[in-house]
Amino acid sequence: MLRKSETKYRIVADNAYGWEFWLSPEGKFLYSSPSCKRVTGYDAGEFLADPDLLNRIIHPDDRSIFLSHHDKSAAEDEIEFRIMRPDGTHSWIGHMCQPIFDEDGQFLGRRGSNRDVTLWKQTGELLRESEEKFRHIFEQSPIGIGIYNQRGELIDLNEVALKMLGMSNLSEVRGLKLFDSLNISDDQKKRLLKGERIVTEIKYDFEKIKRLNCYKYKTTKSGVGYFAVLITPLLQKPQLPDGYLTHMQDVTDRKQAENALRASEARYRAIVEDQTEFICRWLPNGAITYVNEALCRYIDKNRDELIGFSFMPFIPEEDQQEIKRNLDSISWEKQVFTLEHRVILPTGEIRWHEWTDRAVFDGQRRIIEFQATGRDITERKKAEEELKRTSDELRRSNADLKEFAYVASHDLKEPLFVISSFAKLLAKRYKGRLDTNAENFIAYIANGAQKMQELIKDLLEYSQVGTKRKAFKPVECSLILSKAISDLQVAIEESGAAVTHDNLPTVMADATQLNSLFQNLIGNAIKFRSAETPRIHISAERNGDEWLFSVRDNGIGINPEFADRIFNVFQRLYTSEEYPGTGIGLAICKKIVELHGGRIWVKSGIGKGSTFYFTVCDTGVTLCALDRRQKHRVKQEIPFDVYHGNGISPQMR
Ligand code: ADP
Numbered sequence: 008m009l010r011k012s013e014t015k016y017r018i019v020a021d022n023a024y025g026w027e028f029w030l031s032p033e034g035k036f037l038y039s040s041p042s043c044k045r046v047t048g049y050d051a052g053e054f055l056a057d058p059d060l061l062n063r064i065i066h067p068d069d070r071s072i073f074l075s076h077h078d079k080s081a082a083e084d085e086i087e088f089r090i091m092r093p094d095g096t097h098s099w100i101g102h103m104c105q106p107i108f109d110e111d112g113q114f115l116g117r118r119g120s121n122r123d124v125t126l127w128k129q130t131g132e133l134l135r136e137s138e139e140k141f142r143h144i145f146e147q148s149p150i151g152i153g154i155y156n157q158r159g160e161l162i163d164l165n166e167v168a169l170k171m172l173g174m175s176n177l178s179e180v181r182g183l184k185l186f187d188s189l190n191i192s193d194d195q196k197k198r199l200l201k202g203e204r205i206v207t208e209i210k211y212d213f214e215k216i217k218r219l220n221c222y223k224y225k226t227t228k229s230g231v232g233y234f235a236v237l238i239t240p241l242l243q244k245p246q247l248p249d250g251y252l253t254h255m256q257d258v259t260d261r262k263q264a265e266n267a268l269r270a271s272e273a274r275y276r277a278i279v280e281d282q283t284e285f286i287c288r289w290l291p292n293g294a295i296t297y298v299n300e301a302l303c304r305y306i307d308k309n310r311d312e313l314i315g316f317s318f319m320p321f322i323p324e325e326d327q328q329e330i331k332r333n334l335d336s337i338s339w340e341k342q343v344f345t346l347e348h349r350v351i352l353p354t355g356e357i358r359w360h361e362w363t364d365r366a367v368f369d370g371q372r373r374i375i376e377f378q379a380t381g382r383d384i385t386e387r388k389k390a391e392e393e394l395k396r397t398s399d400e401l402r403r404s405n406a407d408l409k410e411f412a413y414v415a416s417h418d419l420k421e422p423l424f425v426i427s428s429f430a431k432l433l434a435k436r437y438k439g440r441l442d443t444n445a446e447n448f449i450a451y452i453a454n455g456a457q458k459m460q461e462l463i464k465d466l467l468e469y470s471q472v473g474t475k476r477k478a479f480k481p482v483e484c485s486l487i488l489s490k491a492i493s494d495l496q497v498a499i500e501e502s503g504a505a506v507t508h509d510n511l512p513t514v515m516a517d518a519t520q521l522n523s524l525f526q527n528l529i530g531n532a533i534k535f536r537s538a539e540t541p542r543i544h545i546s547a548e549r550n551g552d553e554w555l556f557s558v559r560d561n562g563i564g565i566n567p568e569f570a571d572r573i574f575n576v577f578q579r580l581y582t583s584e585e586y587p588g589t590g591i592g593l594a595i596c597k598k599i600v601e602l603h604g605g606r607i608w609v610k611s612g613i614g615k616g617s618t619f620y621f622t623v624c625d626t627g628v629t630l631c632a633l634d635r636r637q638k639h640r641v642k643q644e645i646p647f648d649v650y651h652g653n654g655i656s657p658q659m660r
Pocket of ligand 1: 589593
């Protein structure tokens, strides 16, 4: 009976898939099932013959696990260890071991059951590795990733995503509903459920979230954040997604930049559209790409009627060539030109325009577009033409007038000479033979003729100032003044006048005209002297980029009311009986000063003497050595008392 049952068990053990063995109480192999060959690579006979074989083939690192397991008296959990196969590979063994006792409780040895778990171990390892790899990708991804289950509840969120939302812990958001928390429309939801991927953009107003306390988590973020989210349904079967994967990117900076750009573009557009200047852009082939509102209004056309077409039909043929030539001449070196040309309006009216055309280049400096700003200048053009016509006319009539004044005064000299000569002859020949009246009449004629001669001489001089203009040269004013004083020597000596002056500069001037200017002013100072002995002082000082001259006298003075008038032709304040003269001298002075780029005026009062001021432009004059020493102010008054009565300053002698 016992033998029968032992045979039965042996048959079972011999055919077991796993490796069964029996160890004696001393640890010797009493039985090993044949399957040990498959599990370990060694025959059952080898284990029976070599009791230490099992110990030897257990991987050294796992030997202690095996031994400690065997030391225990009771059955324990399954242990795993590696064994070294004869071919050098190793197998993982899942081992369970039980101590066996007989009915009397006597220890009979151990029964070991072993199975080859190598494949399972390897698969587990691979799975762990793959899981680790994916977790690594999940955690290290620079994109925020979320994983939702089939019901759309959040089950995982990587670090980046947590950070984006200002959260610290996944537990704070686990369970959040995909379809509630993200900005998903009904249509998008339908598409997701069908397994389609969708992209959505969500805006989180973190302040509002904090205020309303609408989520169970507390965000540390502030302000507004924009996120682009790609939602991918995870499909195993085609029917319904098993879950959802979200990829989230923080696009706040881009969005804010876009918003700022949009605002600035709107501002720019408003400027471009609202301005009255015309703006137009076109491609190198001539096709218009943009026209602003002002231009559309001006030519009474819609944008659609202009965009894609050329502007050339709006230009008269005669002007087209010039525009083309200028456009062709545009290059990287010369990117802009401005041109005035005519434009034909749809009504047929021709207007003048001014356009500034500029090329737009690509990275290779090739022209990709032109842009131009323009304006209607018809009115300005008309005004310019009118001005040109008037100034041409004025120039012509001025020339005619000069010619007339010259011819008239020149030709009048001749008959006047005849009148005055014959009047003198008459007075001489018939002296004492005519009555007193007749002699007076003859004297009047002679006197009148002489005055007229003076007038004509002065008029001739006036009309000629500036006609024979000489190139300005550096002129030493002190030398010119000496010359003028010596020309006036008779008058100076007669009146006992004292003429003094400071150091005078060298200026760019016409020496003859400057001489005439000094002569006129000093001559007047002597002529319009008061009861006092005339004292005349000439000085000059630097005033910015001009020299300010003054001629001061102690004469009768001028009523300030007439201070401007006296510079006009024939304007005199006294009769020629009171003070001889023609009233042309100061007009000549004014003309001379203006030809030198300066101004002339007088400061005076009746009985207070007069000071005539005039300026001379200082354009690139080589200053005389003295001037350079004295820099700007040239003033070295010579006291009147010293030279009073002599009339001539020491420099003159
Ligand atoms: P004219 O000397 O021939 O009268 P001007 O043109 O030189 O003509 O002068 C115009 C007028 O200005 C003079 O008639 C005189 O009334 C006044 N005038 C000019 N210079 C002086 C001066 N230094 N003092 C007072 N009056 C002057």
